[in-house]
Amino acid sequence: MLITFCGYEEDLKIVNMRLIKTDSPRESAECLELGRGVLWRHIRQQEAVAELGMDALAFAEVPTFMDHAMERVAAILDVPYVKVLEFLPAENSFLLRAGRGWQNATVGETRISADKTVQTGYTLASGAVMVEDFGVEQRFTAPELLIKHGVVSGISVPIYSINKPYGVLGAHTDTVRRFTEYDISFLQSIANVIASVIDRKRVEATLQNSEVRLRKLAVHVEAIKEQERARIAREIHDELGQALTGLNMDVHWLAGRLAKDQTGLSDKVRSMGALIDCTIKTVQHISSELRPSVLDDLGLGAAILRVVDQFINRTGIRCDVDIAMDDAGVGHKGATAVFRIIQEALTNVTRHAQASNVSIQVKEDSGRLHVLVKDNGIGLTETDIGNANAIGLMGMKERALEIGGSLVIESGTENGTLVRLDVPLISDKA
Ligand SMILES: Nc1ncnc2c1ncn2[C@@H]1O[C@H](COP(=O)(O)OP(=O)(O)OP(=O)(O)O)[C@@H](O)[C@H]1O
Ligand SMILES: [Mg+2]
Incomplete structure (x- = not known):
């Protein structure tokens, strides 16, 4: 059977995930069938990435979005086990943040080693990992969670949040399965969507936090301003007001003691008294502007x-x-x-x-x-x-x-x- 590939008609077969020429029409027909399957899976994966990208904006909370993403990944990759692990640097371990299929694990509690000799730690340090059979894997060991569930094959990818790794996303099977590079790219795309949701939520939380702090600061500043105004109003009223009243009384006393023929002096003292009266009014006005006593009285x-x-x-x-x-x-x-x-x-x-x-x-x-x-x-x-x-x-x-x-x-x-x-x-x- 001839397959049209990039404009050429050839008999092709797939060897090690690559298309090569074959003289066998049967192999070529199998290849076409296989190609259709791969293409179909790939299209569904692309659709799922696009859908999850949209959903990322709709979900209000990270955990519910992660649960939703786990469901989609399990369905699209047709795997029984999916998990999101958050890296905890202080403990050098991972915390199970979301998952599907795990009977012996609890989200928010189960911890997994982040050692680089274990598949999870290795993924975070080295990037995407594909395992066909843990039984013969040489690069790392399977974490206990996978062993307990009889996991044989799987893929895992790192989740990178802004400036730092967030954790690992994994999909696993309990029968031997040969995942493809497409599956890895699909999982990495989902990991990126999850990272974007985590980052967005972090930024939102930071913004909300600084808004709350700013609001508290503004309220505090207003309260201090009010207290200060009241204090200054009191000081002006009591200190300055009383001193001026005292001065006024002295001036009146002085005026009463001046001889009738000291007209120049008594005019001066009278105008001093008038100025003091005027200043008392100004002081009262300033202090009532600062803190209107009528509000209290x-x-x-x-x-x-x-x-x-x-x-x-x-x-x-x-x-x-x-x-x-x-x-x-x-x-x-x-x-x-x-x-x-x-x-x-x-x-x-x-x-x-x-x-x-x-x-x-x-x-x-x-x-x-x-x-x-x-x-x-x-x-x-x-x-x-x-x-x-x-x-x-x-x-x-x-x-x-x-x-x-x-x-x-x-x-x-x-x-x-x-x-x-x-x-x-x-x-x-x-
Ligand atoms: N009643 C109003 N009619 C028309 N424009 C107004 C009115 N109230 C406020 N504005 C406009 O809104 C702006 C902001 O007002 P706001 O009270 O925050 O500041 P301000 O009066 O300019 O300065 P201040 O910090 O001293 O109050 C003003 O600069 C003015 O352009
Ligand atoms: Mg104003």
Whole structure:
């Protein structure tokens, strides 16, 4: 039987996995049959690699993906035993991470030697390995797990994760089987897909970890800022305020002791008193900006009204306020967070919005506090919101998260900007 091969028609047979010429039509027919089988297996293997590549993106956890991959490898290679081993350098051993067919082994517990004289260790050190019969194998011994299950033949390949070996993937049979180079490439491709899933999960975990740490840091920084502000406000108010009040009293005392004809001196003392009065007001203003005492003394509602008053006086922008809440429900920490968020939202309106109107709504509903700050200005883009330099917006979100709430910024160029804050109310005053 003539086989068309690369455009030539020849009688071919397979010797040692290579095609060579033959004069026997029977050998040639066998070769064609064999070739069809090999080609068919190879196509199925390629399909399986492609499918697993897609599945790699869908599976959320590494162990479930490995189980799925083990099933596919066992089916495609038609082998009873498949395993993924993770290399544990500190113990110089492998841990069974996933497997199929093993009766005397437990995933997550069974350990296998990583010695280079054993097939597993040899694979990790030297690369893909094919064994036709462990009984006559000279390069290494079979690990105990394979001996216990009467494994005779097998292939194994290393799994390389970023910068370091992860472990070994193996497929085995308990009857003699001659695997092919195609089988090895198939298994190596699967090992690479497994490695990519492991790497992706590691990167995701690292990212998640650094996000959590960054968030904690941001919360910590905000808390320290708040404490520092309160401390400086107290110091300014108590130390500077009292000293100025004392000075003022001295100046009044001095004024009372001046003779009527010392008009030059008494004018000077009076203007000193006026300057001291003015400085006392400035000090009070600075300290209340740093930590509005009204927040502690009269509560969140009054503090919001105060900040809105200051906003209107400073900017001339119209501001409608609608507050329907019970101060006690928010707690001390919550009140500070909500107050600072509204303060930052109003500062942003002053600095960026070019708005003529702002409305603030603070309402309690179903155990939650809903806050809306809406302006009719130029709005902002998604890029503005996601910008790494938008520390003010980020701080607002972090403050909301810190008290178990959420903050969303909505904007369209025609509708201005809407800051929507949602905070759970608490029963005890934290
Ligand atoms: N109400 C708003 N209207 C229009 N643009 C806004 C508004 N609020 C914020 N932005 C835009 O979003 C950007 C980020 O705001 P963010 O508060 O994070 O920073 P900032 O106000 O520029 O500086 P700061 O760190 O002092 O707050 C602003 O630079 C501005 O471009
Ligand atoms: Mg800002």
